[in-house]
Amino acid sequence: MNNNQKENNFNNKKSNIIILVIIAITLIAIYFSYYNLNRKSTEKNQQSYLNHQKLQTTTIITSINNSLHDIKHHLESFASLYGTIFEEDDYDIYSSVFASIMESHQNIHSLKYYTKDMELLYEYTLPQTDQQKMDNLNNEWINSYLPIMSNNQRKSYIPMIHSDSENQCMGIIIPFYKNDELQSFIITTLDLNKIVNEYIKLANIPPVTEVFFVDRYGSTIYSNNNDDYGKTIFELNRRMSPLLEIYNQFITTKSGSDDYTINNNGDRIEYILSWDSFTIESRKFILTISTPKSYINQNLEVVSEWMILLNIVITVLMILFIYLTFKLRNKNLIQLKNHYEQIANQKSKEYYDSQKTLTEQNIDLQEAYEKLENTNKQLLEKKWALEQSYSNNQILADRLENIINLITSIDMTSAKSLEDFLIELFDTVLKVIPEADYGSVFLYKKDYIKYLKTKGHDMEFLNSLKVPSEAFSQFDRSRSTIVEHIENVPLPGMSEEKLKIFEEKTLTMKQSITFNLTINDKKIAGISLDIAEKSEKSFDETTIQIMEAFRELSNIFLKIQSYQLELNRKATYDSLTGTYNRRIILQILGQNIKLAKRQNQPVSVCFIDVDKLKYINDHLGHRIGDSLLINVTRIIKENIREMDSLARIGGDEFLIVFPNCTKEKAEEIWQRILEDFKKFNENNKFYSIEVSHGISQFDKVHVKNVDELITEADEKMYKEKNRKREEGNDKP
DSSP states (O other), X not given: OOHHHHHHHHHHHHHHHHHHHHXXXXXXXXXXHHHHHHHHHHHHHHHHHHHHHHHHHHHHHHHHHHHHHHHHHHXXXXXXXXXXXXXXXXXXXXXXXXXXXXXXXXXXXXXXXXXXXXXXXXXXXXXXXXXXXXXXXXXXXHHHHHHHHHHOOOSOBOOOOEEOSSOEEXXXXXXXXXXXXXXXXXXXXXXXXXXXXXXXXXXXXXXXXXXXXXXXXXXEEEESSGGGTTOBHHHHTTTSTTHHHXXXXXXXXXXXXXXXXXXXXXXXXXXXEEEEEEEETTEEEEEEEEEEHHHHHTHHHHHHHHHHHHHHHHHHHHHHHHHHHHHTHHHHHHHHHHHHHHHHHHHHHHHHHHHHHHHHHHHHHHHHHHHXXXXXXXXXXXHXXXXXXTTTOHHHHHHHHHHHHHHHTSOOSSOOOHHHHHHHHXXXXXXXXXXXXXXXXXXXXXXXXXXXXXXXSOHXXXXXXXXXXXXXXXXOOSSOEEEESGGGSOOTTOOHXXXXXXXXXXXXXXXXXXXXXXXXXXXXXXXXXEEETTOSOOOOHHHHHHXXXXXXXXXXXXXXXXXXXXXXXXXXXXXXXXXXXXXXXXXXXXXXXXXXHHHTOOEEEEEEEETTHHHHHHHHOHHHHHHHHHHHHHHHHHHSOTTOEEEEOSSSEEEEEEETOOHHHHHHHHHHHHHHHHHHHHHOSSOOOOXXXXXXXXXXXXXXXXXXXXXXXXXXXXXXXXXXXXXXXXXX
């Protein structure tokens, strides 16, 4: 046997010893875990049953109390409706009412109606009731409460509960008063044992459970042990000696629980006891439920057997796992290598995707430039056509030339707003049509017209009216149109009050020439020129031709301006998030570094990578992925300073530039952004925002230019991403 074989055998023996040690440790740990789990399960099961038992007492007490009050309120309602001594003719009515009461409350033994002189007017008694005993009991109650009822006007009286070995009864007395004097009364006897027993059965209490329903004097009103009826708590103590020790807690507290132990033929039986109480006519009644702990814990024996079987299965699985772990080590190393290769391939694909996005943006920019060139060609063609069309009219040609010069003098390369461009067009048309006394240019909003500039008119007054957009739909504005006395034209969509104010304050005009400006056949704005009523000037066909030429040229320039704005937007901003693109943010960062060098100020950048974007796009769809990027952009913009700049520089990569900011201050801002990401994740059920970041600060020694500053931040970002991967936080 050579040295290699000896070494392999030694290693195999060593591995087997390690496996046996691990198995032994595992078995010991499983035994102690089972012991602790069994003990904790017993305690938890007893506590759970105690809570259930407390809930049973509360539910039964509430149900009994509600049932007694329902009967009392039913009789009180009868007293309110029929509170006089009935005549002979009313017998059938009262008989029907009493029968209805007895039918609604089947726990009533008897119901009798007396005059104040003890004359029996009506009675209704169940057949199985002991008539003689009920009469004696009723007479006892009446003799006790008749003097009280004569002196006190109350709705009802509940006498002392009667309880013996055969009956547990409660009486309810309902008096009838007329002119503050007692006229008659109803006395009804309830089977309290039956009432309690109904709710005891509904609570599904097991036979081994002891149930007592006693009053504060210790008399037993109900017991699921028939031998205990009519006994006091002191007599029951002979059978359950600890019960008297706990009795003081019954009468002093509304509800609670306790443990006690009794000796039964030499066997010690431990009980869990719960009680609850309620009060009727200043008398307290207590319901107690106690269950042997042995009954509660017997269900755990089956669980214990299953736990033993489960522990055996776990042990077998543990041995199998250890065996596979030693045998498959090399295979895991190969899988780890493949995993890193997949990550490298994914990064390569993301790089190619970003290159593809940049290529598509360049194509969009090229198309925009081609549109601009085509528009310029159309403009020249229009100019040539107009020059040829009006070559016979030198005055008209000169004015058209003036229009072209004035419009083309407007700088289209600067990013003007639409409103500024329209105001410049309005100033130009006033120069072209000097005979106009008044005029206005307005913008069509969604529901109203916004005046941008006026000549002669009160622009503030006109805007305060919020003239509806359809107000000028009474005449054709798609071409230059002359309207006589435009102030008399009906204006639809305006209220009578606004219309009256408009007519009172509007200038009187002899003639008006008006037209709309459009982009791709969509009306954007309108221009109107007016001649005063007393003026000798007027508009003619030549004016219409000039204005029509001006309208067409203006529409062309409006289209050029829209293309220019679109071109500037695509060249500057990311189309999805609306942030700066890579080219612009690099320019901004370069300018800030130059300024930092001159003024010796700090500049910091934050490189951000959105984690799991590819997984979301592949499994949830690109619409959800786009929503994720938009929400990341929104939360970052809400937290960075006004001077800071944000850009999307790749498919899932962002860059923040912090002028005049140290990396410590930038980290504080980033922590606010992370807090808002967490709040968003708590309220979003579709996906969560997870990012990695790196922050670097420019200095003249270590980081000298834009590329080095971004590279340092990028490296810090990847360190954070690798740390998450090692901690297992990069799983989808």
